[in-house]
Amino acid sequence: MTCRILLYSKVGNTLKVGEELAWELGAQLHEIEVPDCEDGFRARLRQRISALLSKEPQVYTSDQPWGKSDLLILGTPACAGRAALPLRQWLATRPALPDRVALLITSEEASCPSSVVEDLTRLIGRNPVAVMYASTTELPTGAWKSRLSQFLDLCVVRYRQSA
Numbered sequence: 001m002t003c004r005i006l007l008y009s010k011v012g013n014t015l016k017v018g019e020e021l022a023w024e025l026g027a028q029l030h031e032i033e034v035p036d037c038e039d040g041f042r043a044r045l046r047q048r049i050s051a052l053l054s055k056e057p058q059v060y061t062s063d064q065p066w067g068k069s070d071l072l073i074l075g076t077p078a079c080a081g082r083a084a085l086p087l088r089q090w091l092a093t094r095p096a097l098p099d100r101v102a103l104l105i106t107s108e109e110a111s112c113p114s115s116v117v118e119d120l121t122r123l124i125g126r127n128p129v130a131v132m133y134a135s136t137t138e139l140p141t142g143a144w145k146s147r148l149s150q151f152l153d154l155c156v157v158r159y160r161q162s163a
């Protein structure tokens, strides 16, 4: 089973959970990079102008056969009730996706924000096979791992059923 994880993580929370999932599933982990991390007024102005002129998404990912994965896990923090912009920008490029897509979401809320799941479900055009959720309060204690085996079962059982 070829499993890939593609995630965006600004501060590192989603990356931390993604690394655990990669370990458990033997998956390849890839990050969406936002290239221009310069700060300040001039840098922000330059980014906005280049975004307006090129209309290209300002994100980079490694070139992988995403659509040929048996399972693709897309990871994002909640941002203003949606998936993070870099992941939405990547999905806007209409990459080939496999039938089985699972989600990894982190946020400050006690339970998984349904608006983020709905946002991603619409953007990927299919129901996710499973959703892994970790809140920021659960991360230091690792309490989110109590849901890990259920998530892995859903990923693997559904793979076995359709293989």
Ligand SMILES: Cc1cc2nc3c(=O)[nH]c(=O)nc-3n(C[C@H](O)[C@H](O)[C@H](O)COP(=O)(O)O)c2cc1C
Pocket (backbone or CB within 6 Å): 008, 009, 010, 011, 012, 013, 014, 015, 076, 077, 078, 079, 080, 081, 082, 106, 107, 108, 109, 113, 136
């Ligand atoms: C700009 C911004 C917007 C956010 N919006 C939300 C939100 O709408 N709901 C929520 O529960 N958490 C929100 N958060 C908190 C992040 O989702 C949370 O800290 C997440 O774990 C960060 O993941 P990361 O370390 O992978 O970037 C927001 C954080 C930032 C910086």
